[in-house]
Amino acid sequence: MSNPAPKPAPSQSNFIRQRIEADLASGKVKAVKTRFPPEPNGYLHLGHAKSILLNFGLAREYGGSCNLRFDDTNPEKEEQEYVDSIIESVKWLVPEFDGKALFASDYFDFMYRCAEYLVSSGNAYVDSQSADEMKRSRGDFTYPGTDSPFRSRSAEENLMLLREMRDGKHADGAHVLRAKISMTSPNINMRDPALYRIKRTTHHRTGDKWCIYPMYTYAHPIEDAVEGITHSLCTLEFEDQRPFYDWLLRKLADGGLLQQPLPQQIEFARLQLTYVLLSKRLLIKLVEDKVVEGWDDPRMPTLSGARRRGHTPEGFRKFAERVGVSKENSWINYSVLEDCMRQHLDEVAPRRFAVLDPLKLVIENYPEGQEEMMEAPNHPKKPEMGKRTMPFSRELWIEREDFKETPEPKYFRLFPGNKVRLRFGYVIECIGYDKATNTVRAKYLPETRSGTPGADSVKVKGNIHWVSVKHAHQAEIRIYDRLFKGEKPQGQDDLNPGSLGRIRAQLEPGLAAPEAVVVQFERHGYFAPDRSGFSRTVTLRDAWQ
RNA sequence: UGGGGCGUCGCCAAGCUGGUCUAAGGCACCGGAUUUUGAUUCCGGCAUUCCUAGGUUCGAAUCCUAGCGCCCCAGCCA
Numbered sequence: 001m002s003n004p005a006p007k008p009a010p011s012q013s014n015f016i017r018q019r020i021e022a023d024l025a026s027g028k029v030k031a032v033k034t035r036f037p038p039e040p041n042g043y044l045h046l047g048h049a050k051s052i053l054l055n056f057g058l059a060r061e062y063g064g065s066c067n068l069r070f071d072d073t074n075p076e077k078e079e080q081e082y083v084d085s086i087i088e089s090v091k092w093l094v095p096e097f098d099g100k101a102l103f104a105s106d107y108f109d110f111m112y113r114c115a116e117y118l119v120s121s122g123n124a125y126v127d128s129q130s131a132d133e134m135k136r137s138r139g140d141f142t143y144p145g146t147d148s149p150f151r152s153r154s155a156e157e158n159l160m161l162l163r164e165m166r167d168g169k170h171a172d173g174a175h176v177l178r179a180k181i182s183m184t185s186p187n188i189n190m191r192d193p194a195l196y197r198i199k200r201t202t203h204h205r206t207g208d209k210w211c212i213y214p215m216y217t218y219a220h221p222i223e224d225a226v227e228g229i230t231h232s233l234c235t236l237e238f239e240d241q242r243p244f245y246d247w248l249l250r251k252l253a254d255g256g257l258l259q260q261p262l263p264q265q266i267e268f269a270r271l272q273l274t275y276v277l278l279s280k281r282l283l284i285k286l287v288e289d290k291v292v293e294g295w296d297d298p299r300m301p302t303l304s305g306a307r308r309r310g311h312t313p314e315g316f317r318k319f320a321e322r323v324g325v326s327k328e329n330s331w332i333n334y335s336v337l338e339d340c341m342r343q344h345l346d347e348v349a350p351r352r353f354a355v356l357d358p359l360k361l362v363i364e365n366y367p368e369g370q371e372e373m374m375e376a377p378n379h380p381k382k383p384e385m386g387k388r389t390m391p392f393s394r395e396l397w398i399e400r401e402d403f404k405e406t407p408e409p410k411y412f413r414l415f416p417g418n419k420v421r422l423r424f425g426y427v428i429e430c431i432g433y434d435k436a437t438n439t440v441r442a443k444y445l446p447e448t449r450s451g452t453p454g455a456d457s458v459k460v461k462g463n464i465h466w467v468s469v470k471h472a473h474q475a476e477i478r479i480y481d482r483l484f485k486g487e488k489p490q491g492q493d494d495l496n497p498g499s500l501g502r503i504r505a506q507l508e509p510g511l512a513a514p515e516a517v518v519v520q521f522e523r524h525g526y527f528a529p530d531r532s533g534f535s536r537t538v539t540l541r542d543a544w545q
Numbered sequence: 546u547g548g549g550g551c552g553u554c555g556c557c558a559a560g561c562u563g564g565u566c567u568a569a570g571g572c573a574c575c576g577g578a579u580u581u582u583g584a585u586u587c588c589g590g591c592a593u594u595c596c597u598a599g600g601u602u603c604g605a606a607u608c609c610u611a612g613c614g615c616c617c618c619a620g621c622c623a
Contacts, residue, residue, distance in 0.1 A: 012570075013559060039623055074622065131621055140619050142546045176621050186548045188619050197621035216623045240549050240618050267550085269616095274556095322571060324558055326551090329616050333556055336572065346585060380585075412583080421581055450581070463581050522582045544583040 011061065014325045016054075016266055020062060020231060028261055029230045032064030036090070037104075037220070039071045040082035040204075042280040043295040043302045044089040046337070050271040053320040055233060056094045067227055069102040073219045075203035083204070085295070089303040093313050104214075104223050105205045111214050111222050112166065115177060115196060117255050119158045124195060125151055126161040127178045134176070137183070138191050145183035145191045165198050168211035172198045177212075181247065189240045190247075193217055221245045222252070224263035232263045235270040236327065242267070268325045275334045275482045276301045277489045291495065292483075298528075298535045299483045299499050309480070310518040310528030310537030312348075315341035334482070338538045345518055345526045345537065350378040350385060353423075353465045353508040354521035356477065358397040360469065363428060365443040366394040371468075375451065376424040390508045392425050395469040397506040399523075402464040403440050405433055412461040414440065420462035423522070424450045427458045465522050472506040476533035479503060505534075 011017065023029040034055040038048065059066035068090050072078050083101070090097050118124035127134065127148045139145035153161075165175055177196040185191055195218040200211045214222075221244075224232045232245075245265045252258040271278070278301055286292050286300070295302050298309035306316075318340040323332050353376075372392045378385040398414070407415040414420045419429045427448035432441040447454035479501035486494040511519075514529040518537055521527055525539035 037623095041623085071623070077622080127621095134621075135619075138619060140546085141548075144547090145619090173621065178621095188548075190548095191619085194621050199621085215621075220623090236550070237617055238623090242549090269551090322557075324571090326558070328551060328558085330557065333573085336556075339572070342584095351582075380580085380582075410583095423581055425581095427581095455581080460581085462583085465582075520582085520584090523584075524582090525584095540582075540584050542583070 012321070012324055015327070016058065016231070016233065016268065016325055019266060020058065023230065024062065031230075032059055032062040033066070033228055033230045034059050034064065034233060035067040035069050035224065035227060035229050037069045037071045037223070038086050039074070039077070040079060040086060041074075041077040042082060042284060043085050043300075043304060045278050045280075045283065045303065046273060046276065046301045046306065047271040047278045048089075049093060049303060049316050050320055050323065051233070051235075052090060052093055053317060054268070054325060056097065057317075057320065058231070058233075060096060064230075066097075067102050067229070068097065068100070069223060069227065070104060071216065071220065071223070072103055072105050072203070072205065073214050073216055075199065075201045075213060078204055080204050085304060089307075092307060093303060093316060095313065102227065103205060104219050105203060107219075107223055107226050108206060108210060108214070110226065111219060112212075114222060114252055114257055115162065115214075115218075116159060117257060118179070118195070118251065119162055119177075120155055121251070121255060122155060122180065123251050124158070124177055124179050125153050126158050126165070126175050127151070127192075128161075128175050131173060134194075138188065139183070141188075144185075145188075147183050148178075148192070151180065151183075151192070162196075165196070165212050166210070168200060170198055172200055174198060179218075179244070179248070181244075187240055187243055189217075189244055193244060217241060217244060218248065221248045221263070221265075222258075224265075225249060225252070225258045229263040230261065232265045234265060234267055236267050236329070238265065239267045241265075267327065269327055269329050271323065272329070272331045273301070273334050273337065274331055274487045275484055275489065277484060277491070277494075282491060285492065289492075291492070298478065298530065299480050301483070308528065308530055309535055310345075310526055310530075311337075311341050312344055312518070314348075315344040318343055331488070341538050342526070342541070345520065348516075349518050349520040349526055350516050351376070351380070351522050352511055352519045353390065353467055354477075354511065354524065354527070355397040355399055355465070355467050355472075355506040356503055356521070356524060357400040358506045359400040359403060359440060360438065361396045361398045361403075361428075361440040361442055361466070363394050363396070363442050363444045364431070368394055370394065371470075374424050388508075388510055390424070390510070391468045391471040392422075392466075393468045393470055396422070396466040397469055397472060398422075398440065398464055398466050402462075403430070403433070413464055414442075414462065418462070419445075419458065419460045420464055421448070421450075421460050422466045423463050425466065426450075427460055467506045467508050469506075471509045473509050473512040475505060475507055475511070477503050477505045477527065478530070478533060478535045480536055 036052050036055045056066045127150045137146045176194045178192045181190050183191050196212045199213050242265050249262045296304035373389040374392045403414040414430045421427045426444040428442040428444045481499045483499045484494045485496040518528045526537040527534040
């Protein structure tokens with residue numbers, strides 16, 4: 001009681017929060033309950049991250065809870081492998097997630113009972129038209145549909161047929177259970193939508209128990225209601241489905257099968273990122289065609305790929321906050337995601353030296369055989385992150401970019417006659433370049449050793465990193481570029497052939513055994529230890545050129 | 546074409562029970578300061594205008610009318 005509740009970070013107002021707050025204030029809803037309902041037919045991608053963070057975030061923010069629920073109503077497309085990867089990704093992204101997964105298939109019995117109720121109460125019927133006939137009689141945008149010749153079957157006949165369907169007495173496609181609403185509704189989704197179809201397929205969880213499976217349209221509202229979901233968030237394309245969502249729930253509640261308060265569907269705009277393709281169909285194809293190494297290839301826009309790439313949950317949270325939620329069909333620049341990752345990584349990544357494009361430098365007045373240990377902080381602003389030491393010697397690797405025989409204007413790194421600081425080491429002066437050995441020649445100024453009183457006696461503008469040739473640890477570094485070259489890629493034709501680059505780099509010795517999830521190679525960017533090498537997560541911002 | 550949505554700065558996005566809007570905030574961008582990462586941080590600048598045209602009103606991004614533009618729906622997919 002003593003301490004005032006910690007003030008939550010002020011969240012950006014949005015239409016969903018407003019709805020929730022109104023429902024809470026009016027007493028319509030006691031506690032917020034949301035859900036994230038993926039279909040286990042692929043790996044989670046960046047678009048899902050927005051939805052996951054939205055649903056779990058809202059629940060946390062309003063002291064409610066959020067379920068991970070698999071929408072496994074189509075056994076033909078769904079697999080256990082996907083279930084496992086999805087659970088793992090959600091766990092990774094949302095620390096407070098308890099790892100418990102729910103399944104639509106656990107409600108199949110109840111859904112079936114609801115179906116029998118709808119039939120008995122005259123709200124559903126078994127249609128025996130072919131798929132093609134159904135399509136034709138549905139009408140189109142300009143013409144109303146026409147009633148199926150089977151629409152007026154008696155409740156008894158419908159019930160009998162439905163049970164036969166359930167018991168596997170009919171072939172796939174022979175019949176379908178439909179809601180009896182109106183074939184003339186201007187909303188095509190209300191023209192007697194299908195509820196159950198016959199699919200004599202083995203389900204990854206219920207096995208061969210069922211011969212009929214509910215449609216998403218029918219199953220989803222029931223799943224929400226059974227779990228006591230208060231706010232069912234989905235993407236814009238389901239907006240036209242909402243009247244049916246409400247219709248179904250009301251019928252079932254009238255029949256005493258569901259309790260108030262009933263869940264309400266709220267739609268928001270899905271994430272669209274430039275240079276990224278988030279279609280599951282295409283992602284599956286990239287994996288199958290081996291265009292990438294797998295679902296977790298660091299170039300993939302999947303969460304498992306992002307993780308290997310070095311992207312972090314905290315970065316994603318910043319991203320979700322930054323892009324907000326609305327009904328506006330917007331495109332987010334990919335650079336926004338990168339910037340969010342940079343922002344988080346800047347705070348937590350230990351700094352290290354890595355020479356990605358090595359050029360040899362010899363300090364001619366530095367005694368051969370001499371070695372010194374140079375101390376460098378792990379983070380420029382966080383002394384609590386400690387320090388590490390690096391061996392310094394006469395021959396060093398420096399970045400090819402950091403030396404120019406003939407510098408362009410405003411270039412302030414190494415060139416003949418110029419002085420530069422070897423970061424956390426000495427100030428050196430370039431005295432030439434030996435073409436025969438491809439070596440930069442320099443002399444050092446002994447009194448300028450970092451951390452000593454004379455360190456600042458010589459002012460220099462440039463600061464470059466280095467690695468002792470004798471002590472360097474070599475490793476492969478994967479440099480990733482965008483997987484697609486177009487700003488709004490359409491498909492595989494837009495793949496960027498240069499999305500993967502491999503280089504051999506010279507690293508400070510401690511990097512032989514990296515402890516951090518992501519480190520910063522100073523002046524380069526953030527890199528994630530990955531498979532005996534490193535994956536470049538994202539570069540540092542660079543105002544030079 | 547019928548229905549459903551959306552249109553506020555380069556990109557997001559508040560505001561939309563009308564006045565406090567000559568429109569919040571973030572990102573980007575442009576200056577400038579600090580800096581042993583040309584990074585980070587810091588400070589300053591950045592829509593007389595809210596898709597368009599009318600109307601209501603003392604007063605409109607907010608209300609009304611008519612247009613225009615974009616997205617979604619005609620799976621026994623989700």
